[in-house]
Each structure stands twice: as C-alpha cells, then as structure tokens.
Amino acid sequence: MKRRDFxxxxxxxxxxxxxxxxxxxxxxxxxxxxxxxxDAPLVDHHQHLFSPAMARLLDTGAGGPSVIxxxxxxxxxxxxxxxxxxxxxxAYVWGSPARKIxxxxxxxxxxxxxxxxxxxxxPGRLLAFCxxxxxKDYALEELERCAALPDLKHGLKLHFGNSDVQLELPxxxxxxxxxxxxxxxxKMAIAVHMRASISRRRPYGAAQARIFLEQLLPAAPxxxxxxxxxxxxxxxxxxPPSDEALGVLADAMAARDSRTKRLWFDAATMANPEIxxxxxEQLAKRIxxxxxxxxxxxxxxxxxxxxxxRESWAAFRQLPLSEAEFKRIAGxxxxxxx
Numbered sequence: 001m002k003r004r005d006f007x008x009x010x011x012x013x014x015x016x017x018x019x020x021x022x023x024x025x026x027x028x029x030x031x032x033x034x035x036x037x038x039d040a041p042l043v044d045h046h047q048h049l050f051s052p053a054m055a056r057l058l059d060t061g062a063g064g065p066s067v068i069x070x071x072x073x074x075x076x077x078x079x080x081x082x083x084x085x086x087x088x089x090x091a092y093v094w095g096s097p098a099r100k101i102x103x104x105x106x107x108x109x110x111x112x113x114x115x116x117x118x119x120x121x122x123p124g125r126l127l128a129f130c131x132x133x134x135x136k137d138y139a140l141e142e143l144e145r146c147a148a149l150p151d152l153k154h155g156l157k158l159h160f161g162n163s164d165v166q167l168e169l170p171x172x173x174x175x176x177x178x179x180x181x182x183x184x185x186x187k188m189a190i191a192v193h194m195r196a197s198i199s200r201r202r203p204y205g206a207a208q209a210r211i212f213l214e215q216l217l218p219a220a221p222x223x224x225x226x227x228x229x230x231x232x233x234x235x236x237x238x239x240p241p242s243d244e245a246l247g248v249l250a251d252a253m254a255a256r257d258s259r260t261k262r263l264w265f266d267a268a269t270m271a272n273p274e275i276x277x278x279x280x281e282q283l284a285k286r287i288x289x290x291x292x293x294x295x296x297x298x299x300x301x302x303x304x305x306x307x308x309x310r311e312s313w314a315a316f317r318q319l320p321l322s323e324a325e326f327k328r329i330a331g332x333x334x335x336x337x338x
Contacts, residue, residue, distance in 0.1 A: 036081025037313065041330040043337055044085040044309050046191075046228060046268035046298025047073060051114040053107065054090060057099075065303035070118035070126055076302055077125075080310035084337065086298075087128040088157040088191055088228075089115040095133030097164050105138045109145070116151030127337060129155035129191055133163040134179040135172065143179065147186035154336055155189035155224075161197045161233065167208040173215055180219035189224040189336040191266075195233040195242055204241045209248035217259045224335045226264045226296065230286065234269030235306070237279040243286070250289035264334055265290055268298030271316040272307060284320045292321075292328045 050058070050068045058064040070087075077085055091111035094101050101107060112130045119128035130146030132139045146152040158165075158179070166172050183190050194212060196202035209231065217225060231249060232242030252260050270283055287295055299312035307315055317326060 036079065036310070039317075039326065039330055040081030040310075041297035041313060041332075042083055043297065043333050044077065044080075044082050044299050045226065045296040045334055045337075046266045046300055047085045047087055048090050048301035048303075049073065049087055049115055049118055050090065050301070050303070051111055054093065054111055057093065065301065068302060070121050073302065074122055074125065076308050076310070080308070080313060082309055082313075084125050084127070085309075086155075086191075086334075086337070087115045087119050087126055089129055089131040089152075090157075090159075091115075092131045092133045092157070092159050092162055095136050096162050097133075104136075105142070108132065108138070108142060112142070112146060112152055113149075116149060120151045127154050128152055129157045129189070131157035131159070132179075134158055134176055135163055135165065139175075139179060140182055143182050143186070143188070147188055153186070153188065155191060156183045157191045157193075159193040161193060161195050161202075164197050164200060164202070166196060166202055167211040168203055173211060176216055177219040180216055184220040184223050187223060189226065189334070190220060191226040191228055193228045193233070194231045194245065195229065195239075198233065205244040206248050209245035213249060213252055213257070213259055217263065221259075221262070224262050224264060226266055226334060228266050228298070229268050230265050230270050230283075232270065234300075235272045236275045237270050237283045238275065243282065246286050247289075250286050253290045253294065262335070264294050264296055266296040266298035267316065267329075268300045269306070269312070271312075271319050273315055273318070280319050287319070287321065287325075287329075292325045293332065295329045296332055296334055297329060 048068070049070065050065055052067050055065055055067045073085060077083070089112050091108045094104055094107040094111060115128040119126040128151055130143070130152045132142050143156060146156070165176065180190065196204040196208060227249065231246040232239050237243070249260070249263070253263065297313065297316065299309045300306050302308050
C-alpha cells in the first residue's frame, strides 16, 4: 500500500487493504540512535499530527495510524537534530467526498484546533497550518476562522487528491481561485498536495500543472505557496504523471517566470531507499532545475512504514547532489517560518 493512501483513498477502498504495519507498529517511537547528524536540516516543512478522533477515522479495522502528538513529533525531531517543524493539519480528511461525516464542519474545526493547540505547546519549534477541502461550502468560512486564530493564522494546507480537486474542471478552478485569493488576503501561506486522486484515476500531468501556474498562482501573488512532495505523492519517485507536472513548474522556475517568485517545493517522501538509480538521477535533475534555494526538507507523518525525520534525511542524502547542494537545502527555511 502506498504511503499516502491512508489519507487519500476512499474509505471503501482503504478498508479492503490490510495494514499490518499500523496494527502492530509503535508508529511514533523515536529510535534509540547515536548523536544527531551534524548536517541535519533546520526545519521539517512537512509533518502531520493525528488527533484521537482522526486516528479512529483512519482505522479501517485492519489497524491504522496511532495518535501522534506534538510531544511524539518533538522526540523524533530531537533524534534527527532538527529544531523546528511545520504541522500540516489533516482536517481536510473529514471533508473527503469518499465519506459521509455527521457534524463534518465541527470535526474539521476540532482537528484544526488540535493542531493549533499542539503547536502552542512548543512555541518557537512548531508552527501549525489549518486545512480544508476547498470545494466544500464551508471552506471560506473555516479559512476566515483559522486566519483569526493566533495558532492557525500562518498557513493553509490543501490536498487536491483527498478532496478530489480536478483542475481540468473550470468550476473547480474558479473555486480554488477564491480560496487562494482569500488566503492571500489573510497573509496565509499555502501548502498544496497537487497530485490528483490516484484511486479515482483523475487526469494529472502537464495540463494540470499549467493551470496551477497560470490560474491559481496569480490568485495568491503575495504569499508563499509550497508544492508538497515535489508535485507528486510518494513514497519514491516512480510516478511519471507527477514528474511531468513537476517538469512544467521546474521549467517555469528555471525561466524565472514572475508567477513563481514565491513558489517553493518540499521534497517529502520523494527520496527513499527503494528508488532506482535512474529515478535518483531524474529527481536530482528536477531539483537543480528548480534551484536548490527553493527546495525544502520534509519527511511526512510518522506513521506506519513512513521514514521518520532522521531516516528521511539520510535517504535524501543518497541523491546524486553535491555537499554544497545538500548544505543549501538543509539550511533552507520557508519565509513563513522566519
């Protein structure tokens, strides 16, 4: 089962899959390891927490991710030698079209508030982003609410796959332009999982990336936009549509397209021990096209077989990049964290 499926697959499909790793793991345990690496990144820009309610929702009956709290995550960061992290709320999961949720908005709000409250326990170390399904009627209302809260005002997380956003549909683009503009007006950074739904076999590639570049980015010209997973999903770099989409954005970055002046990319889960040498070469090529100065380290939720922050950085270090390039990426801090 792919790493992101527990957040992106419809409930019925997820229920049909066995998840023994979640059933028997201690998902957030920090390994007893040697001293943290001296070259560790300053920030993990892609992390998730799971409230008790979210952990129950994601448990398909064959086991699911455990509750993950700020305390759990900070222990993992300490093991990795990483000082800070961004908590990308998974409240959008409550709004997935694959589920019918009673009191959905209340649950979305509670998950967002859980992330904000957890981040507040570690001021200076953790920063939380609010999240929504942007296609929901309540999306703008929840964005406005988050923007008014000190612990959630920093940014917005969108997951196009889980929310079944289809950029080839004009009505979806129109709605997303509203959401991007609202976030821009509130000075909220935007983190976007661009990859369209795999389980629903939605179209994804160069066409969707061009729409993102030409229609969505101009709606939020004043805030940082962070493309998660280098426009893919992971684990690994074996999804050709994602590379095609990333190629469009990488070309725009290389050309210094004015629409990309605040565009950043996190590399969460793209480099793992299983990717092939050609995939490593292609991933390094895309990173250089974009420019290492706009690549952010991220590792993703400490659940199941996902690599923990320390192991994620070690896997990233296996890419065919120079020491200077690794040092630059490790030192990058997104503008919203400064």
